Amino acid sequence: MPISLGDLATSVGCELIGDPDVTVSDVKSLQNATAESLTFLSNSAYKKQLPSTKAAVVVLRAEDAEDCPVAAFLSDDPYATYARMATLVCPEPGFEAGVHATATVASSATIAASACIAASVVIGERSSIGENTYVGPGSVIGNDCTVGSNCRFIANVTLVKRVAIGDRGSFHPGVVIGADGFGNAMTTEGWVKVPQLGGVRIGDDVEIGANTTVDCGAIGDTVLANGVRIDNLCMIAHNVEVGEHTAMAGFTGIAGSTIIGKRCLFAGKTGAVGHISVCDDVVVAAKTFLSKDVTVPGTYAASFPADNARSWAKQLARFRRLGTLFDRVKKLEK
Amino acid sequence: MPISLGDLATSVGCELIGDPDVTVSDVKSLQNATAESLTFLSNSAYKKQLPSTKAAVVVLRAEDAEDCPVAAFLSDDPYATYARMATLVCPEPGFEAGVHATATVASSATIAASACIAASVVIGERSSIGENTYVGPGSVIGNDCTVGSNCRFIANVTLVKRVAIGDRGSFHPGVVIGADGFGNAMTTEGWVKVPQLGGVRIGDDVEIGANTTVDCGAIGDTVLANGVRIDNLCMIAHNVEVGEHTAMAGFTGIAGSTIIGKRCLFAGKTGAVGHISVCDDVVVAAKTFLSKDVTVPGTYAASFPADNARSWAKQLARFRRLGTLFDRVKKLEK
Amino acid sequence: MPISLGDLATSVGCELIGDPDVTVSDVKSLQNATAESLTFLSNSAYKKQLPSTKAAVVVLRAEDAEDCPVAAFLSDDPYATYARMATLVCPEPGFEAGVHATATVASSATIAASACIAASVVIGERSSIGENTYVGPGSVIGNDCTVGSNCRFIANVTLVKRVAIGDRGSFHPGVVIGADGFGNAMTTEGWVKVPQLGGVRIGDDVEIGANTTVDCGAIGDTVLANGVRIDNLCMIAHNVEVGEHTAMAGFTGIAGSTIIGKRCLFAGKTGAVGHISVCDDVVVAAKTFLSKDVTVPGTYAASFPADNARSWAKQLARFRRLGTLFDRVKKLEK
Known part of the structure; x- marks a missing residue:
């Protein structure tokens, strides 16, 4: 306008x-x-x-x-x-408040008067949707979810169960929050599923990109703090905690129970193994994977830039002969 | 309780x-x-x-x-x-049997009396859903699919066509099973699509995480054996076969026609190229990619842990000068 | 037949x-x-x-x-x-033209007479669907989208807004096109969202695999040219342009504003950083990441094949001692 x-x-x-x-x-x-x-x-x-x-x-x-x-x-x-x-x-387009005729809302759910529940949406038992929140077409909000005010679920978003979300969040299509974490115990009869009994707690002003998944905790909750920004096709595993204003680009994966600090930046295709702690203000360069605790702020890297394939093949051959090179140098030193 | x-x-x-x-x-x-x-x-x-x-x-x-x-x-x-x-x-919550008023079930489909077909679900021609199976909100079961008993499709799951699933399976939101594999033949007029005419066969006790995809076979089927466990955001390409009790963590990708053995463990961000065979009891460490047949059980690895970015830049520079180092050692030896 | x-x-x-x-x-x-x-x-x-x-x-x-x-x-x-x-x-199965009783079509949308709008589909304001196009169950077509003739949206596909698609396209379940790109400006009060105001333009004969995402442009459009083929779980970020007949395998990620040429082939788990140009006829080997402009056609690589874990640990130790090896050779040369 x-x-x-x-x-x-x-x-x-x-x-x-x-x-x-x-x-x-x-x-x-x-x-x-x-x-x-x-x-x-x-x-x-x-x-x-x-x-x-x-x-x-x-x-x-x-x-x-x-x-x-x-x-x-x-x-x-x-x-x-x-x-x-x-x-x-260019303000975002508005929407009309109300529940669409094709939506299905459980009788124990609570929908704020100014919220919009769009076509083909399904809302489960004991869940609540705050003022001026838009739940777009095809979204499914499961049981025991609490959504604050002024949130946007664009379309086809799924909150599975026990998900609590603050105000002003944006959730793009295909986002799945609160699905079971990957918990399995090996036995002589095969895998036994470990029940995933926690929830997900998401602060204010959080945005999550298309087709990203955030699993529920196994025991206790998975947590995204205020102001976290996550791009498309990322994975936040069970019991991960992500600190305020941390941002993660496409294909970032954080394995279970890892704690990420505030204001961290994860570039594309990065990640962290499970059960580690990453301090505040850490930058992870593209394609790099954190495999142990990070206690010093700064930038971390571990990737190789693309090379001409023939030249790379020669490099690989040299890399494989590194052991012999050490031996030859040792012999020369004698 | x-x-x-x-x-x-x-x-x-x-x-x-x-x-x-x-x-x-x-x-x-x-x-x-x-x-x-x-x-x-x-x-x-x-x-x-x-x-x-x-x-x-x-x-x-x-x-x-x-x-x-x-x-x-x-x-x-x-x-x-x-x-x-x-x-x-903490037993899983129960559900009420029956077909929700907003679900659409093809007249040639068969729904067991104790199954639940939730709101906004669509079930296609000639498909069948077994006893005590729950098909959650927004899920789409396409044509010619057979689902056993006691399965859970949490919400927004898609079975495309010709998918057969055993008993006690769990399928999380955003899972897509039976979509076309990536088959294209290059011609002078551009790509010609190779029709993907096979199906998917999934055994008993299989669990598949949110937003994972399992493509149908090109000719013949893609197969997941009993007890397979797959995490979020993984990809199983056309005509892959995965053996019993094999588990794959987030972002694992198995390319077309590869055969994976029993009890293998794929850590996060791993994968395998197409058309190879991997024997039983193989463990693939995080971020590692199998590029040829594996015939010996054991653990395989090929990733570099994250380093301070400045120190990594120096390492990269040394790596690039490996060729000159070999030359210098050769000269010293003369 | x-x-x-x-x-x-x-x-x-x-x-x-x-x-x-x-x-x-x-x-x-x-x-x-x-x-x-x-x-x-x-x-x-x-x-x-x-x-x-x-x-x-x-x-x-x-x-x-x-x-x-x-x-x-x-x-x-x-x-x-x-x-x-x-x-x-084995021709693709046909479909019956018409709008299913459970679909929701905005009054300003235009649906061609021979198109099929399946169960639980939602179509937004000012969008149009061409002749003989099939919009499968659970799909959401947002506002201001234009879809040509003979397209297939298999099921649960989401076009968010301002998406224009040519003829004969195929879009598999979980595909999300036109979601907001990842645009955030850091300030002392945290991230400020940069409005994503562009659209997506997709040519004729494009196929996109399950759970792949193509974001809208920030200003201006994201573009996929005629004949592009993209596999499952890929990500095309805002303002990327992909040239004719380029193909990308699973988990390929192209970061924002990067321009990819014609007839390129990206193998699985590849990608490119943002703001670079890649010329025509480039092949990117599995797990390889382009980090700068590519101006010469050919094959590019940068990945390490999997090794026995014990042998890899030794290689890593040698790699870390490369600096000392250079020092020792320098000392020998003196």
Whole structure:
């Protein structure tokens, strides 16, 4: 919806260089922006596109303002400022409160008056859905779940059982929370299932990406603290605890009972074995796997970048002959 | 539900040291247990919590009994004994038999009288559901599927077509069984799809975790034998066969036509290429990938533990100069 | 359905050695084929099964014909020819056009007369479904989606919003297209969500495997070109572009804004970091991760095959002592 630059500056709290009465109604990249567009410059690799932008206004750092041919919002953190403004320019679509005729809600469940329970949703016994929460089509909320206010379950999300979620969470399609953890005891007659009797506790402002799974605890709960962000196709096993504002990119897997600190960043295809502790402020580089406690903040890595296949085959052959190389050096030293 | 220690000892068959008339009604960890709780001591790392436990009873090994301040069940395998007892103390909730009003069942399908077909379920042509099987909300059972008795499809599970499942299976939300395998033939006009015409055969006592996929065979079937346990987000490709009691942890991927033996253990993020055979009793360490036949039982590994990023960068640089190192040693030898 | 060898030869355009009036009605492997079966020989590893096959007819290369005890179709590419014939012998089951009574279709949506909207499907505002397209049970098509003709959404597929799909696409259960990308800006108060305002554009003849996710663009669209084939449990992040006829096997992950060329092949468990370009005709070997631009066609690799765990532990120890080895060689050289 059209919003004036003046209103944007006031709402987000930053300096505007330009006419406050001009309005914007969409967001575009620097390159594709039009006279209706808000855009931003954060990554310096794109600075060369600034002089020719056709945007109405650009969010940028003060030092880039002189090269800006149009209006500018000055910000020390243009990406975050852009994010906040974009939410105002392109707000999420609303929804109508109420329970759809094709939804099935257990008689012991409690649905807030301003919540929306969409088509084909199923809500189980003793569960509650808070004010202004949207439960999208095809979602299943099992028994004994508690969902706060202003949450979004986009579509086809499953909360299995004993899941407690705070306010303002976002859960994308295919997310499964509270399924049984992988607990099996080997016996002479094969595996015996270990009952998974705990729940899942999720704080406020948590977002979980499509097809990610968060298992219930075996005994006690699996916990995601406030502000945790998890990408698509990740797995949080039973009794894991993830600290505030930690973020995990696609295919991250955290094995059972591991404790992850606050503000950690897991890049794509990373993970951690079970039963370890990872301190606050740890960064895990892509494809790296933590195999023991991490007690020192910092960046951890263990992956090999792709090589030409022929050259890699030679490297592998050398790697395999490392033992003989040590022997040859030892012989030379004698 | 409250159950007496005497009844538990009799049901599971182990020795009780303590009053058989005391009852328990929940399970907790050693540390959090109360006078109503069953708990256990299996991993010796937790032995220091034993003297102060407030549990009603602890399942433990005979040699730990003297340090136990409360009643004890003696077992050579406390974890498995605990698992069996926990199932009695906290039984799975029951369900009401019948087909929900919002479910859609094809006229040629057969539903056993004691089965439950929950809300928004869809069941296809010529499929059958056995006695006491629960098909949870949002699940889709396609055409020509046969499901045995006492199975649980928790919610939003999909059986696509030609899937046969034995008794007592558990299938968690987002599981997809019988989708087309990845069969494509490259031609000058692009990919031609190879029709995937086989099915999936799954034995008794199989459990499959959330969002795992098991594809149908291209010609012939994909097979999971009795007692197989698969964690979340795994992939079993077309025409794979997995032997009895083999277990696979999260993100395990087995490529097409590979045959896996009995009692194998795949740790997290492991896998195997297509068209190989893996013998019985193989253990694959985390992040390890089998790239050829395995004919000798034992443990296989190939991953690098995480390192401080700066130190890893130096290691990578050394690794890349391995070729020059071999040259330098050769020169020294001359 | 029974089809004569003569009709098959004519339809696909290849030479038949044998009686054109014989009919086949199923497809089987060389080993399991019966007098009703079409089969094929492509991989020479199976040539030893040719002399004893009981098939009605075998698709094979001309040079293998003399060892064939039954009728033969001659083809330079037996696998592709088999694929085309198998589609005729075992055609996909049909479906009845119309909207199921349990489906929910928004009043502003457009459904072609020959399309099928199955049970428990939900279709959102302003979306359109083309002729002869099948939307299987439990699928959710969100707002502002455009689907072409002859597509198949098998079951429980989710298109979130602003997804445009061409003709003849196949989308397997659990696929999620158009969910928000992982865009977050760190601030002193925690993560701020960056609104994900773009869409997804998918060409003709695209197939996407079970539980794979394709996120919408942040600004602008995520794009899959004509003929792209993606296996199960893959992730295509926001603003990725994938070129024509590129194929990706299970667990492939492409991070945000990366551009992938035409006819690339990604093996299982591969991936690419964000913001890079990969040229046409690149092959990525299993478990390999592209971490920078690729400008030269060819095969890239970076993985270590599994080793006996004890031998691997020794290798790891040697690897860690590489620095000392360089030092020792340097000392010897002095």
